[in-house]
Amino acid sequence: MDGKSKPGLPHGGMTDTWVKKHRLIYIGATRHPFILSIRDGTVDLPAFKRWLGQDYIFVRAFVPFVASVLIRAYKKGDESSGDMEVILSGLGSLNDEIAWFKQEASKWGVDLSQVAPEKPTQHYCRFLEELMRPEVDYTVAMAAFWAIEAVYQESFAHCLEEGSKAPPELKEACQRWGNDGFGHYCSSLRNIADRLLEKAASGSVPLVKVSEDVVSKAEVTFLRVLEYEVDFWNMSCGTAGHSAPKP
Numbered sequence: 001m002d003g004k005s006k007p008g009l010p011h012g013g014m015t016d017t018w019v020k021k022h023r024l025i026y027i028g029a030t031r032h033p034f035i036l037s038i039r040d041g042t043v044d045l046p047a048f049k050r051w052l053g054q055d056y057i058f059v060r061a062f063v064p065f066v067a068s069v070l071i072r073a074y075k076k077g078d079e080s081s082g083d084m085e086v087i088l089s090g091l092g093s094l095n096d097e098i099a100w101f102k103q104e105a106s107k108w109g110v111d112l113s114q115v116a117p118e119k120p121t122q123h124y125c126r127f128l129e130e131l132m133r134p135e136v137d138y139t140v141a142m143a144a145f146w147a148i149e150a151v152y153q154e155s156f157a158h159c160l161e162e163g164s165k166a167p168p169e170l171k172e173a174c175q176r177w178g179n180d181g182f183g184h185y186c187s188s189l190r191n192i193a194d195r196l197l198e199k200a201a202s203g204s205v206p207l208v209k210v211s212e213d214v215v216s217k218a219e220v221t222f223l224r225v226l227e228y229e230v231d232f233w234n235m236s237c238g239t240a241g242h243s244a245p246k247p
């Protein structure tokens with residue numbers, strides 16, 4: 001994305017401010033050379049297969065993370081917010097995603113049982129585990145959840161936009177995350193994150209410090225997601241190991 005809001009997407013929220021403020025890294029994650037190579041049809045197939053195997057490992061680790069977000073939503077006890085329904089639908093689509101990876105792997109001759117996690121995958125999965133710790137606020141976890149899904153949605157939607165020369169055999173992968181339904185789901189996640197962030201930012205006076213902490217922690221978490229996503233794409237391209245070390 002170019003940092004501008006798109007029609008139908010929320011704007012004016014905290015996430016919008018972040019996307020604009022951190023535009024360069026956001027574009028780095030959503031317009032990575034790996035994605036551009038799918039879009040222009042020059043993608044290296046071994047790179048695609050590497051991505052497939054590593055992403056399968058990531059998605060399996062992502063499921064318990066999303067389940068932990070669901071538990072936090074439940075514990076908030078705000079039934080009228082509808083958060084649980086949105087998160088549950090996400091868990092449902094992850095179930096389909098895992099089935100799709102298995103099917104796609106057999107199509108490309110990738111034996112998923114033989115794929116070992118590479119360093120960027122290990123680091124990203126460890127980060128998800130950190131986010132599952134009880135001390136992590138629901139707002140922070142939700143911001144991460146939105147950012148993780150949004151990077152894939154924006155990346156693969158770009159592979160479907162006008163002028164795409166994506167190979168027909170990769171179109172299904174692009175559709176999986178680039179379709180409008182997934183776009184609406186990401187908008188719902190973003191709305192939840194914005195609502196929680198707004199609430200945290202306008203916390204009652206004695207809690208101002210705590211609330212500010214939550215908002216700044218959420219922003220740092222958003223940035224870390226973008227870095228992990230870039231590392232993940234780099235690994236897929238075979239250019240891993242060129243990014244800055246994480247704190």
Ligand SMILES: Cc1ncc(CN)c(N)n1
Nearest residue numbers: 055058059148149152232
């Ligand atoms: C690394 C990564 N980021 C996000 C997604 C989208 N669920 C994914 N499958 N893989």
